[in-house]
Amino acid sequence: MIPVNEPLLDGNEKTYLLQCIETGWISSEGPFIKKFETEFARRVGRKHAIAVANGTAALDIAIETLGVGLGDEVILPTFTIISCICQIVRSGATPVLIESDPLTWNMDVRQIAAKITSRTKAIVAVHTYGLPVDMDPLLEIAHRHGIKVIEDSSQMHGQIYRGKSCGSFGEISTFSFYPNKLVTTGEGGMVVTDDATLAEKARSFRNLCFQPEKRFVHESLGWNYRMTNMQAALGLAQLERLDEFVARKRALGRRYNELLADTPGIQRPCPRTEYAENIYWVYGLVLDDTIPFDAEEAMRRLATKGIDSRPFFWPMHEQPVFKKNGLFRKDRYPIAERIARRGIYLPSGIALTTDQIERSAQALKEIVA
Ligand SMILES: Cc1ncc(COP(=O)(O)O)c(C=O)c1O
Secondary structure, three states, X not given: OEOOOOOOOOOOHHHHHHHHHHHOOOOOOOHHHHHHHHHHHHHHOOOEEEEEOOHHHHHHHHHHHOOOOOOXXXXXXXXXXXXXXXXXXXXXXXXEEEOEOOOOOOEOHHHXXXXXXXXXXXXXXXXXXXXXXXXXXHHHHHHHHOOEEEEEOOOOOOOEEOOEEOOOOOOEEEEEOOOOXXXXXXXXXXXXXXXXXXXXXXXXXXXXXXXXXXXXXXOOOOOEOEOOHHHHHHHXXXXXXXXXXXXXXXXXXXXXXXXXXXXXXXXXXXXXXXXXXXXXXXEXXXXXXXXXXXXXXXXXXXXXXXXOOEEOOOOHHHOHHHHXXXXXXXXXOHHHHHHHHHEEEEOOOOOOOHHHHHHHXXXXXXXXX
């Protein structure tokens, strides 16, 4: 089976991990945490970085740090991972969803204005699959209404929007370091910001809101969302190779595009927009309506040919967990619904060989022929 993802760990990962074991620094107190945070902040052009347990934790902290709570509304795309919405719902705020752009599969920023009310507290911009959200109009509307922006850059390490790093927009940005990301720590995440007060709050929420003076007396509720020194050691080694990993992803995307250029019945990823070049975090495809089966069946057929693949996200407004709690009962977003049912991604890992790309593309051609 050609795996849908495999990390590349043949840089300084082993050396740095050995240092953790040899020095005994395996908890979140170790020196790699600070190094990884400093290097990561520098790379994305932020003043502060807070390493956390995973990308979902980073989003939980971002939402809590901005003070989102009962009575607030938070705007986010319907086509995203559940991580983006969990803490909004748990805080008692109301999630307000946005339809997808059919070309980039990101939230359609032109539809944000109609959803803003006097209760809108924040917008979560989620860069999806390889192209960033069109941030300029989103930031403009947010500033005009005094709304905070969280940028979920989980899939977008090394990506650039109009000459600026993804992860440098809005009040707070978040990242994931799950093994399918361009920088991995096994499990891990990062919160980044330029605001010292927000950074301090985020650090406190990461560490159970322990207090410097009276450690076990708590003024607020936080989480244990700390990252270990061993994860940070991996992350630092990975970060050293980010430019190379970005180049590999783009080469992978280009090769798939060439191989599938004349294949009828599929929508390939949009290679570029006026504001960014696709980074191909994953190589996603949407089956045309002329193909007589859906994403699930496509994945089954690819598996019989030895090719692993994954479905697209399932929209938030169609999640049973929210429907049964009365959320989104009347919401319809036909573009998100369609790409969820007809979208898959092919093997897209950084370690993928040219031969594996060619075999995956060939299998895809055969199943849609
Ligand atoms: C856009 C986005 N946000 C958040 C997450 C959650 O990250 P994690 O799996 O590290 O919790 C992911 C994971 O893939 C993601 O793609």
